[in-house]
Amino acid sequence: MISLAGRDILHSWGKFVFTGMGLGLLIGITLSMAGIYRGMVDDAKVLLDNSGADLWVVQKDTLGPYAEPSSIYDDIWRGIRGMPGVYQAANITYLTMQVSKEGGDVRVMVAGITPGGPGTPGWPPYLVAGRQITRSHYEAVADIASGLKLGERIRLRRHHYTVVGLTRRMVSSNGDPMVFIPLKDAQEEQFLKDNDAIRAQRRRTAENPAFNRPGVPGLLDAIIASQSTNPYVNAVLVRVKKGHDPEQVAEFIRRWKRLTVYTRSQMEEILVGKLIATAAKQIFMFLVILSLVSSAIVAFIIYTLTLGKIREIAVLKLIGTKNRTIIGLIMQQSIALGLIGFVVGKISATLLMAPIFPKYVLLEPLDSAIGFIAVVMICILSSIVAIRAALRVDPAEAIGG
Amino acid sequence: MSGKGIQIMGLRKRYGSGDTAVDALKKVDMRVAPGEVVGLIGPSGSGKTTLLKCLGAVIEPTAGKMILGDDVIYDDGWKVKDLRALRRDRIGFVFQAPYLIPFLDITDNVALLPMLAGIPNAEARNRARELFKALDVEHRAKAMPSQLSGGEQQRVAIARGLVNRPPVILADEPTAPLDSERALAVIRILNDMAKKFETAIIVVTHDEKIIPTFRRIYHIRDGVTYEEAGEGRDFE
Numbered sequence: 332m333i334s335l336a337g338r339d340i341l342h343s344w345g346k347f348v349f350t351g352m353g354l355g356l357l358i359g360i361t362l363s364m365a366g367i368y369r370g371m372v373d374d375a376k377v378l379l380d381n382s383g384a385d386l387w388v389v390q391k392d393t394l395g396p397y398a399e400p401s402s403i404y405d406d407i408w409r410g411i412r413g414m415p416g417v418y419q420a421a422n423i424t425y426l427t428m429q430v431s432k433e434g435g436d437v438r439v440m441v442a443g444i445t446p447g448g449p450g451t452p453g454w455p456p457y458l459v460a461g462r463q464i465t466r467s468h469y470e471a472v473a474d475i476a477s478g479l480k481l482g483e484r485i486r487l488r489r490h491h492y493t494v495v496g497l498t499r500r501m502v503s504s505n506g507d508p509m510v511f512i513p514l515k516d517a518q519e520e521q522f523l524k525d526n527d528a529i530r531a532q533r534r535r536t537a538e539n540p541a542f543n544r545p546g547v548p549g550l551l552d553a554i555i556a557s558q559s560t561n562p563y564v565n566a567v568l569v570r571v572k573k574g575h576d577p578e579q580v581a582e583f584i585r586r587w588k589r590l591t592v593y594t595r596s597q598m599e600e601i602l603v604g605k606l607i608a609t610a611a612k613q614i615f616m617f618l619v620i621l622s623l624v625s626s627a628i629v630a631f632i633i634y635t636l637t638l639g640k641i642r643e644i645a646v647l648k649l650i651g652t653k654n655r656t657i658i659g660l661i662m663q664q665s666i667a668l669g670l671i672g673f674v675v676g677k678i679s680a681t682l683l684m685a686p687i688f689p690k691y692v693l694l695e696p697l698d699s700a701i702g703f704i705a706v707v708m709i710c711i712l713s714s715i716v717a718i719r720a721a722l723r724v725d726p727a728e729a730i731g732g
Numbered sequence: 733m734s735g736k737g738i739q740i741m742g743l744r745k746r747y748g749s750g751d752t753a754v755d756a757l758k759k760v761d762m763r764v765a766p767g768e769v770v771g772l773i774g775p776s777g778s779g780k781t782t783l784l785k786c787l788g789a790v791i792e793p794t795a796g797k798m799i800l801g802d803d804v805i806y807d808d809g810w811k812v813k814d815l816r817a818l819r820r821d822r823i824g825f826v827f828q829a830p831y832l833i834p835f836l837d838i839t840d841n842v843a844l845l846p847m848l849a850g851i852p853n854a855e856a857r858n859r860a861r862e863l864f865k866a867l868d869v870e871h872r873a874k875a876m877p878s879q880l881s882g883g884e885q886q887r888v889a890i891a892r893g894l895v896n897r898p899p900v901i902l903a904d905e906p907t908a909p910l911d912s913e914r915a916l917a918v919i920r921i922l923n924d925m926a927k928k929f930e931t932a933i934i935v936v937t938h939d940e941k942i943i944p945t946f947r948r949i950y951h952i953r954d955g956v957t958y959e960e961a962g963e964g965r966d967f968e
């Protein structure tokens with residue numbers, strides 16, 4: 332026996348390839364959508380991985396430092412460092428800002444890291460070029476995705492910084508590239524106002540008789556100094572000693588300090604379950620809509636192709652072809668269309684779409700496998716309408732009137 | 733293939749029921765011997781196609797008896813279980829239009845029938861080629877249907893009707909689209925094949941050019957058949 336479906340496809344391959352390509356682009360978009368979701372989850376995970384922390388100590392009852400603002404005093408880390416099970420504790424400050432550079436500006440997440448050198452929580456674990464920060468001021472390490480180059484000078488609020496090192500895949504949970512600067516600088520950038528505002532504030536403080544008492548020399552200066560320093564950070568990153576259970580250490584810190592502590596898995600739950608939950612739902616809706624559109628297209632194409640063969644089907648029935656063979660003819664064509672579509676979709680998602688999307692697109696083999704099964708299922712289901720039409724064809728139609 | 737050819741006795745067919753019922757066949761009696769080609773002629777609406785459909789087992793008659801070869805296939809009800817297999821193995825169809833499958837070359841168009849009956853591809857194709865030799869389309873064996881002339885397509889359709897060597901061939905206006913020379917050629921082929929394979933052939937036609945070629949003709953009027961001797965003119 333010969334493959335009727337195969338022969339028909341070979342005979343009208345142009346039709347199949349073109350509709351397959353159209354379907355393929357749709358499948359490509361669907362795969363990219365799934366890839367964007369995976370990329371978002373991965374961005375969240377690398378952010379946590381790269382911070383090098385086992386525990387995040389944040390302001391009480393906040394979901395900080397990534398999902399909600401959190402502010403704690405910058406000397407709390409000393410107390411935490413002395414607690415049982417704590418190996419390292421380091422302050423960290425994050426601020427998201429727009430950085431202008433040659434050829435436009437780029438959105439980055441600036442991380443203020445404590446002095447201490449590589450290995451300290453919060454520091455970039457490895458560089459792809461240049462060196463780590465060695466001076467205590469005005470040096471920066473930037474992620475390569477920001478487009479910044481070694482030696483480039485960038486302006487963050489009030490000061491200029493020189494890029495001395497480059498990292499890779501150091502991104503915020505939004506996928507923005509990160510820029511690391513010394514903590515003291517970051518605290519200042521986060522807090523300091525522009526010159527006019529500072530001048531205005533000094534004038535107001537000096538005009539307040541409570542602060543500017545003639546009998547107390549030095550009071551005004553002390554107050555102004557305290558107003559222009561920032562004693563806050565966003566969080567303390569804690570690394571736990573080997574052999575200690577992070578949850579137990581976290582519980583200990585919670586009991587002794589009026590602070591909220593998250594473990595790695597809790598932090599992941601916050602980022603994936605809360606921060607990107609809406610975006611994930613949105614993407615899921617897109618996946619559902621795209622699947623429906625794809626099914627409708629496959630069903631429509633297969634139905635049209637079958638209607639175009641009604642006479643041949645009547646002849647096939649008249650000469651004694653089994654229904655099974657006719658169902659096979661339609662279903663195999665539908666699946667073949669799906670296969671062409673999937674191959675085109677996978678290739679276009681990998682080679683065309685993933686590189687041009689601004690967000691990180693992570694194409695997981697498992698998603699492709701699920702996508703493949705979904706495509707085949709959709710094609711089988713979509714061919715049902717056409718199969719019903721074919722089975723209704725009366726062999727008497729071949730004889731005519 | 734021998735046997736008694738086709739016998740039809742008192743066949744009736746009523747479409748629908750109640751007020752809208754149409755008695756398309758009222759009393760049909762026919763007998764076609766193996767190796768014989770008979771004509772079936774009648775005005776429009778007289779029941780010709782209905783008769784072919786009953787005999788071709790695609791619609792069910794209302795009453796009567798049909799015998800194919802040695803087997804009673806209908807006696808006030810089907811006597812054969814698998815009508816599909818009956819059509820495939822024992823009845824050849826030739827239509828007014830060739831209705832070839834456009835995505836198969838003409839060899840496979842014909843070979844498909846033995847393949848459907850479970851005969852290996854190579855042998856099925858050999859059978860098709862043998863018929864092509866007899867029908868003079870051998871040189872086009874690899875062509876697609878759309879690459880053939882109307883007459884060539886009709887010959888391929890005849891080959892398809894013959895390939896399973898059915899004891900019966902039903903042809904509905906097989907010469908309608910052909911000029912008189914080609915029409916006569918088709919009739920000659922049908923006569924040759926009838927003799928060669930002992931096939932009983934019924935040709936429904938309006939075609940004045942070929943009517944004189946039949947030795948025996950059945951007229952059908954308002955669903956009733958009348959037998960008549962034809963001219964049986966030689967058309968060499």
Ligand SMILES: Nc1ncnc2c1ncn2[C@@H]1O[C@H](COP(=O)(O)OP(=O)(O)OP(=O)(O)O)[C@@H](O)[C@H]1O
Pocket residue numbers: 732747748754755756774775776777778779780781782783
């Ligand atoms: N499916 C049907 N339902 C109801 N009536 C039908 C049906 N098919 C045919 N008829 C009627 O049965 C009668 C015989 O029709 P049939 O098609 O057999 O005629 P015919 O001899 O083939 O005519 P023509 O030469 O025009 O093809 C006609 O009156 C027709 O209207």
Ligand SMILES: [Mg+2]
Pocket residue numbers: 731732780781782
């Ligand atoms: Mg008719």
